[in-house]
Amino acid sequence: MSEHVVVLKTTNARLLAAYKMTVPSNEQVPVYFEKAHQELWAFVKEHNLKVIGPHMTIWHQGPEVMVNEVVEVTFEIDAAVPGTGEIQVYTLPETQVASFVHQGKFDEFQIGHKILLEWMAENGFRATGGYREIYLKHDPSDLSNSATEIQFPVEKSQ
16 A cells, blocks of 8 residues: 655645535536536636636535535636626635645545545644645546645644
8 A cells, every 4th residue: 555645734825716606415516516617717718817726626614525515616816806706706825734645546536535634633633624625637538647636724733
């Protein structure tokens, strides 16, 4: 079995365009994400923005939740503009996170959630907010070779 490396790091602040929604069930995530991506790309084009980083989702509950999931699909953008409709623009602040990068089959990346939660428990950290998934390498035509960074904002347990 390969060694699982968890890194404690501080992320940089990021300017995001975000589409926030509630997904009724986990099986419906692909359909909801497709609509969010279409809306975000239209927003980027309309405002002549550049996407300057990998796509990221922010989940506003733990990974064990599979119904009524509150999630933001986000693009890091190069300029601040007013949000419109479903799209909000804001700066995600610098944050201390526990991070794990899953490389391999996309449908197996959820193992990273378990690895991070176990690491947090073993090292005296607790989550301070929703977790993030950053899609470093994601080719829908070849999901056997993906890279997804999973981050939990953390602080030392009291």
